[in-house]
Amino acid sequence: MPEPAVRDMIEKLIAIPTVSRDSNLELIDFVADYLAGFGVSSSRVFDKTGTKANLYATVGPNVEGGVVLSGHTDVVPVDGQPWSTDPFKIDERDGKLFGRGTCDMKSFYAIALALLPEMDSLTRPVHFALSYDEEVGCLGAPDMIKEIAEHVPRPKAVIVGEPTNMQVVTAHKGMTTVRTTVTGFEAHSSQTHRGVSAVMTAARCVEKLSAMAQERMSSPNVDSDFEPPYTTIHVGLMSGGTAANIISRQCEFTWDIRHVPGDDPQVLVEQFKDWCAREVVPDMQKISDTTGIESVIQDQVPGLRHEPETTAEEICKRLTGNYSTGKVPYATEAGQFQDAGFPVVICGPGSIDQAHQPDEFITLAQVDAGTEFIRALIKDLSD
Ligand SMILES: [Zn+2]
Incomplete structure (x- = not known):
């Protein structure tokens, strides 16, 4: 059973609904105040609007060799999901705590915050x-990672506490999101020879992406530790046209690439753009030179490459007692830490199976496993 202080902290963090589209400052202020109560100062790194912030803080001596506990404060929306209880109020039943963010991923740092009173004899720091x-x-x-790299004495490990059931995860796929805009040429729908349908052109482009996705399945970079073991390409959003009897001027679709190490998403994007320029655009432009296809990368999250035997991997294996490592298909901030030169693994309580779901939960057993782990880490950093 979770200790009262741990359970209480999870309850408090879940009660602050930090859906990504909204401000997270209430949670950041809560954590900063709580840390201040233990004499720990924290630094905020705001976004451009000033309505969201990262927070980092050092508990213990300001020296090298500490461990960063990394987590995200935002949660996915609950809109349209059939929840049995209020998603922002912890409900305990059947040995589980239900609530948005319980597994993804407030419990991880709630546990660490709750154990702050036990961090009074650290000889190397815990960084949040x-x-x-x-x-x-x-x-x-x-x-924030940039500031940590510049201002915080070199930590020996970063642990990203995404839900892995406390398994040590040493690699994840990268993510690239691309928006493609097809500009056609309007005409009456009976005059197909005079117009260029953006919608029908977009359909061809999507078909091309399907073919590219098929190719990746038999690529030499297949890595069987991932599920699925190859780079995926998927179109998730599409909109276009104005009426059935108008040849459409505009159609947009957004797609993503989840790449395994060895595949370069930039190369795939260029391959697609080249195909459009070569196979599709010339025919469009015979009708009008105002037509075209534009593909722009919206954002990119680097993959986490497996680097054998890092200090992060060693610590987490030893403290969890779980020596088998895994790889996951979803993107996290771990690749960003790695790109900044930190040894990093993903290891946190709860299962990804419950993330983003209605009735998201974490089992009490996983809360206890997480608590045991953080307590062992504190002890390890106190010798
Ligand atoms: Zn997450």
Whole structure:
């Protein structure tokens, strides 16, 4: 059973609804005040609008060799999801805590915050690194990671506490989101020879992306530790046209690439753009030179490459007692930490199976496993 202080902290963090589209400052202020109560000062790194912030803080001596506990403060929306209870109020039943953010991923740092009173004899520091906008493309963390790299004495490990059931995860795929805009040429729908349908052209482009996705399945870069073991390409959003009897002027679609190490998403985007320029655009422009296809990368999250035997991997294996490592298909902030030169793994309580779901939950057993882990880490940093 979770200790009262741990359970209480999870409850408090869940009660602040930090959906990505909204401000997270209430949660950041709460954490900063709580840390201040233990004499720990924290730094905020704001976004451009000033309505969201990252927070980082050092507990213990300001020396090298500490461990960063990284988590995101934002949660995905609950709109349209059939929740059995209020998503922002913890409900305990069947050995589980239900609530938005319980597994993804407030419990991880709630546990660490609750154990702050036990961090009074650290000889190397615990650093908190809490980000915003992770769920909308890992947008918040890079500015904070930059500051940590510049201002914080070199930590020996970063642990990103995304839900892995406390398994040590050493690699994840990268993510690239692209928006393609097709500009056609309007005409009456009976005059197909005089117009260029943006919608029908977009359909051809989507078909091309399907073919490219098929190719990736038999690529030499297949890595069987991932599920699925190849780079995926997927169109998730599409809109266009104005009426059935108008040849459409505009159609837009947004697609993403989840790449395995070895595949370069930039090369795939260029391959698609070249195909459009070569196979599709010339025919469009015979009708009008105002037509065209434009593809723009919206955002990119680097993959986490497996680097054998890092200090982060060693610590987490030893403290969890779980020596098998895994790889995951979803993107996290871990690749961003790695690109900044930090040894990093993903290891946190709860299962990704419950993330983003209605009735999201974490089991009490996983809360306890997370608590045991953080307590062991504190002890390890106190010798
Ligand atoms: Zn998450």
